[in-house]
Structures are given as C-alpha cells and as structure tokens.
Amino acid sequence: MQLLRRGDHGNAVAEIRAMLRRFGPVADGTDPEDFDSDLEDAVRAFQQQRGLISDGIVGPSTYRALRDAGWTLGDRMLALMISAPMTGDDVVALQERLSELGYDPGRPAGVFDEQTEHALRRFQREYGLVPDGLCGPATLRSLRQLGRKVTGGRPHLMREQELLRQAGPRLRGKRIVVDPGHGGPDRGVVSAGIAEADLMWDLARRLVGRMSATGMDAMLSRREDTCPSEPDRAEFANRAGADLVLSLHTDADRSMYAHGLATFHFGNGTGATSTVGEALAGLIQRELLIRTAMQDCRTQGRTWELLRLTRMPAVRVEVGYLSNMGDLRRLMDSAFRDVVAEGILVAVKRLYLLGQDDQPTGTFTFGDVLARELERDEAKVV
Ligand SMILES: [Zn+2]
Numbered sequence: 215m216q217l218l219r220r221g222d223h224g225n226a227v228a229e230i231r232a233m234l235r236r237f238g239p240v241a242d243g244t245d246p247e248d249f250d251s252d253l254e255d256a257v258r259a260f261q262q263q264r265g266l267i268s269d270g271i272v273g274p275s276t277y278r279a280l281r282d283a284g285w286t287l288g289d290r291m292l293a294l295m296i297s298a299p300m301t302g303d304d305v306v307a308l309q310e311r312l313s314e315l316g317y318d319p320g321r322p323a324g325v326f327d328e329q330t331e332h333a334l335r336r337f338q339r340e341y342g343l344v345p346d347g348l349c350g351p352a353t354l355r356s357l358r359q360l361g362r363k364v365t366g367g368r369p370h371l372m373r374e375q376e377l378l379r380q381a382g383p384r385l386r387g388k389r390i391v392v393d394p395g396h397g398g399p400d401r402g403v404v405s406a407g408i409a410e411a412d413l414m415w416d417l418a419r420r421l422v423g424r425m426s427a428t429g430m431d432a433m434l435s436r437r438e439d440t441c442p443s444e445p446d447r448a449e450f451a452n453r454a455g456a457d458l459v460l461s462l463h464t465d466a467d468r469s470m471y472a473h474g475l476a477t478f479h480f481g482n483g484t485g486a487t488s489t490v491g492e493a494l495a496g497l498i499q500r501e502l503l504i505r506t507a508m509q510d511c512r513t514q515g516r517t518w519e520l521l522r523l524t525r526m527p528a529v530r531v532e533v534g535y536l537s538n539m540g541d542l543r544r545l546m547d548s549a550f551r552d553v554v555a556e557g558i559l560v561a562v563k564r565l566y567l568l569g570q571d572d573q574p575t576g577t578f579t580f581g582d583v584l585a586r587e588l589e590r591d592e593a594k595v596v
C-alpha cells in the first residue's frame with residue numbers, strides 16, 4: 215500500500231480519519247480528505263497506544279493495526295485460515311478468554327493460528343460443543359457463560375515465566391534462534407558503504423559461536439545470502455521450538471546526531487507484555503550499556519511481526535545508529551562486535567540464573583560463563 219502522511223489528500227485519508235474516530239475524537243478540519251496536523255496527532259496517539267513506531271505516517275503496519283482494532287468478539291465468525299490468518303482485537307479477546315478458562319491458545323497476539331484453533335477445539339470438546347474449531351454464536355455463548363478458571367493476569371505470559379523457572383540455570387541444551395536482520399538483496403541500513411545486513415551477519419556469527427561453545431543449541435534464522443520475511447523467521451523459530459529468539463539490527467535516523475542502543479520485546483501497549491521478553495531485553499540493555507558506554511535508548515514494548523508471531527520470548531536489539539559516525543565507527547571494529555556478542559550471551563545467562571547471581575553488571579566474562587557451566591557439571595558428578 216501507499217504510505218499516507220501529512221499533506222496527502224484523498225479518499226484514503228477520509229477512510230483513515232473515520233477509522234481513527236472509533237478510538238477518540240478527531241477534528242474534522244476544513245476537508246476530511248486532507249491529511250492535516252490534527253490527523254497526524256491522532257495517528258501518532260494511536261500508534262503510541264498500540265506499540266507501533268509513532269511517526270504519524272500510515273503505512274502497512276499502522277493500517278493493519280487500525281483494521282485489527284476495529285473488531286470486537288462476536289462481530290464475525292473466527293476460524294483458522296492457513297493462507298491469510300484472521301487477525302484482530304476479537305482474536306485477542308478469544309485468546310484471553312481461552313487462557314482464563316485454562317487452555318493454551320498461545321500468546322494473545324491477535325493472530326488466529328493453529329495453536330489457537332487447537333485450544334478452541336479442546337474447549338469445544340470438553341464443553342460438549344461441536345469441536346469444529348470455528349468460533350460462532352454457540353461457542354461464543356458458552357465462552358461468555360463460564361467463569362474464569364485462571365486468575366492473576368495473562369496466563370500465557372505467566373506460562374512463559376513458569377517455563378523459564380523450570381528451564382534451570384544451565385545454558386547447555388537451550389535452543390536459541392539468532393536472527394540477523396535483513397540479508398541477501400535486502401541490505402538494511404547502508405552508510406558509508408557499510409551494510410547493516412553484513413554487520414549483523416557477522417555479529418550473529420560471533421554470538422552463535424560463543425553460544426555453541428557453552429553447549430547451547432544456537433541456530434541462525436537465515437543464510438548469508440537470503441532474506442526471509444519476518445513471519446517466515448517467526449515460523450522458523452516456532453517450528454524449531456526455540457526457547458528464545460534474538461533479533462539483531464542497527465538503526466538509522468535522518469539526524470546524524472541520533473545514536474545509542476535500544477532493545478524491544480513483545481508488548482501491545484494495553485498491558486499484554488511478554489514479561490520474560492521484557493526481562494531479557496532489560497538485561498541485554500544493561501549489560502551492553504555498561505560494556506560499551508553507548509547512549510541509552512531504553513527497552514520498549516512493540517508489536518512488530520517477529521515479536522508478535524513468535525511463541526517464545528523474543529528480543530530485538532538495535533545496536534546503534536549507522537547514520538551516526540560514532541556508532542558506525544564502533545560497529546566497524548570487530549573487537550566492539552565481540553564485546554556486544556559477549557554482553558548478549560551474559561544477559562542470556564543472567565536470565566536463566568533468575569537474578570541469583572551476585573556479579574555486578576558488566577563484569578561477567580565469557581570465561582566466567584564457561585567456568586560456571588563446567589562448575590555445574592562437576593557439582594552434578596559429586
Ligand atoms: Zn534493520
């Protein structure tokens with residue numbers, strides 16, 4: 215679709231204005247077909263609320279979010295569509311309802327996928343309904359009549375925490391998908407002849423090498439010469455049954471002064487947050503800030519495809535801005551990339567230690583991590 219931004223004019227603008235009205239008042243301006251500053255403010259407010267990049271521009275993800283936000287449970291029949299999965303706030307409501315009743319439809323990300331259908335069929339079977347996996351009037355009635363069985367917030371996201379606790383402190387055997395951004399024909403940000411795709415490929419290789427040395431089952435989401443779509447990368451991690459996904463990118467900005475490090479986890483801005491994802495993002499942020507002295511651009515919740523469609527905690531790291539000379543110079547230095555890889559590995563180790571480590575942030579080394587893994591082996595033998 216064509217991007218719509220301030221200054222644009224036409225039917226599509228009036229449509230966006232009408233869609234936004236459902237979430238709050240939007241001034242009419244002189245002409246509803248004019249993309250004026252009031253409409254831009256309304257777009258920004260909506261983007262912020264939904265965990266999107268709040269640039270005031272309506273592109274594919276904002277348009278999708280606007281459409282998704284318009285659905286209320288009961289508006290339409292919900293079913294599994296393999297080629298074009300149904301998405302929307304009504305799917306979120308169904309997923310949350312199933313979770314409350316003790317079923318596991320996966321992350322309440324608003325995508326009616328196989329796991330959601332599986333949970334729905336189980337519910338239907340156990341409540342004497344036709345187990346057809348369709349959410350129509352009869353199923354809805356039953357869903358509404360029943361009291362909640364699980365209390366205390368977002369059951370799927372709590373399950374993530376429980377899995378983490380059960381996983382134990384050792385890295386050995388944990389399956390990690392490392393996702394270098396872009397690749398192949400998609401170079402990502404290119405600055406002074408240096409491409410994000412190549413830098414992140416190199417960083418991913420350094421990270422995977424270290425992870426493998428600790429006994430982790432680390433996998434790359436792509437080859438050097440390929441660029442899978444974001445949903446394909448998520449699907450790869452889901453199929454691999456990964457414990458965690460780490461996506462590596464660098465940022466760019468029109469301003470050459472923008473610089474620093476940011477980490478992102480799944481969070482939809484209305485309270486559904488992957489707590490484990492947020493914890494890992496925070497650990498990576500802290501380790502890397504102290505090791506690199508980069509500017510702190512914070513840890514934030516987002517609904518980007520990879521974060522939304524993965525079933526396990528996922529974190530995207532934006533390692534600096536290639537549009538900034540300082541960040542670019544650092545990223546070009548292989549010793550710096552080693553520091554980043556080590557910091558990320560240590561953050562993963564800390565996640566599995568569940569905060570039960572006393573070593574101050576930034577001081578844990580790759581050697582320490584290896585030694586700890588061996589220590590545990592010996593402890594087990596004794
Ligand atoms: Zn990127």
